[in-house]
Amino acid sequence: MKNIEDSAGFPDELLARRIEYLSGFMTAERYATLCRAVDMRTRYMTVCMENTFHPQNASALVRNCEAFGVQELHAVEELCRFSPNVQIVRGTDKWIEIRKHPTTAELIGSLRGRGYRIVATTPHLDDATPEEAADISRMVGLGALKYFILKVDPKKTMLFDPRESIDFNGNTGPFIQYTHARICSVLRKAGEAGIVYANDHADVPLVAEEIELIKTLDEFPATVRQAGDTYSPSVIANYIYDLAKSYNGYYHDHSILREENEAVRAFRLRLSCEVARVIRRGMRLLGIEVPERM
Numbered sequence: 001m002k003n004i005e006d007s008a009g010f011p012d013e014l015l016a017r018r019i020e021y022l023s024g025f026m027t028a029e030r031y032a033t034l035c036r037a038v039d040m041r042t043r044y045m046t047v048c049m050e051n052t053f054h055p056q057n058a059s060a061l062v063r064n065c066e067a068f069g070v071q072e073l074h075a076v077e078e079l080c081r082f083s084p085n086v087q088i089v090r091g092t093d094k095w096i097e098i099r100k101h102p103t104t105a106e107l108i109g110s111l112r113g114r115g116y117r118i119v120a121t122t123p124h125l126d127d128a129t130p131e132e133a134a135d136i137s138r139m140v141g142l143g144a145l146k147y148f149i150l151k152v153d154p155k156k157t158m159l160f161d162p163r164e165s166i167d168f169n170g171n172t173g174p175f176i177q178y179t180h181a182r183i184c185s186v187l188r189k190a191g192e193a194g195i196v197y198a199n200d201h202a203d204v205p206l207v208a209e210e211i212e213l214i215k216t217l218d219e220f221p222a223t224v225r226q227a228g229d230t231y232s233p234s235v236i237a238n239y240i241y242d243l244a245k246s247y248n249g250y251y252h253d254h255s256i257l258r259e260e261n262e263a264v265r266a267f268r269l270r271l272s273c274e275v276a277r278v279i280r281r282g283m284r285l286l287g288i289e290v291p292e293r294m
Contacts, residue, residue: 041069046116050104051079053168053178056252059088066092074099076107080168136291140166140174143288147173150286151237171241176279177290179244183276184292186256190269193257197269204267209250213271216243220278224285233286240282247275 023031047065052058052075062084065073073096075082082100084093101107108118148165152158168175190197206214220239227235256272259265283290 037069041071043071045070046072046074046111048074048076048107048111049082050076051168052082053080053175054248054252055083055085056088058082059084062089062096062098063092066095070096072097072099074101074107074111076101076104078103079166079174083169136294139289139291140177140294143173143177143283143290145173146286146288147176147237147283150233151241153234154232171238173283173288176240176244176283177288178294179248180276180279180283180290181292181294182251183247183272183279186272187269187276189257195257195265195269197266197273204263207254209246209253210268210271213243213246213250213275216246217274217278220282224282227285236282236285240279240286243275243282244279247272 026034047061047070049061052061058075062073065071075098077100082098086093101110144165148160149158151171164170165172166174168178216239223235223239227233251272254268256265256268259268280290
């Protein structure tokens with residue numbers, strides 16, 4: 001039971017008395033199962049992630065760490081908050097110590113100071129040239145600044161918050177750019193797999209989210225006219241944000257590439273393509289570029 005003693009921070013004698021007392025309320029078999037589970041929990045290995053903007057992804061990381069007995073999880077919040085969905089983690093976060101860090105450099109320095117070493121990592125745009133990586137950084141940085149200013153009604157006052165402007169969780173340029181890059185990634189994978197989605201899809205049954213997305217796409221011309229009539233680019237900015245937000249919810253709830261019905265899969269790819277096209281056109285009207293990968 002050494003892992004319990006270390007993680008709880010209790011003196012050995014006090015902890016031993018508590019364990020002895022609580023063991024009287026369970027069978028020997030259940031107690032043995034508990035001991036085996038605790039013995040498999042570890043701090044010899046930890047998991048780190050950077051800027052996990054989607055609550056569902058953050059929740060999956062927490063649940064996986066709990067399932068594999070990893071007791072510490074480290075999150076870098078340089079661009080966005082690490083905020084698991086409580087309805088998804090379902091209490092598993094109680095068994096995980098989540099440590100948050102302002103930068104990747106601080107995280108690595110902290111862990112190395114405790115004797116950890118990196119044994120596996122996810123590459124960042126490995127196949128991108130330094131020029132391409134710098135161009136993406138430029139797009140995201142300028143997009144964050146421009147969008148934060150343009151999303152506000154010109155008649156209202158606005159206080160610029162640099163940290164909020166690059167938050168991937170809210171109404172920001174990087175959130176919209178990431179949505180576009182996500183769609184481009186899906187379409188690239190479809191192309192690599194030889195999936196054709198340019199055909200007519202009139203007979204495909206639609207789910208409610210698809211109907212709403214189609215209605216929103218149809219509103220784009222009227223939105224542009226309204227923005228021009230009122231001299232308010234914020235109308236376009238907030239329309240694009242609502243579209244990106246709706247698509248992300250749709251993407252989370254419905255399979256696209258893994259959809260078994262070929263006609264439905266093709267339709268969802270075509271719908272995704274149209275969403276990306278409107279995002280691209282809307283952001284271009286605001287003077288903001290959108291990368292195809294991030």
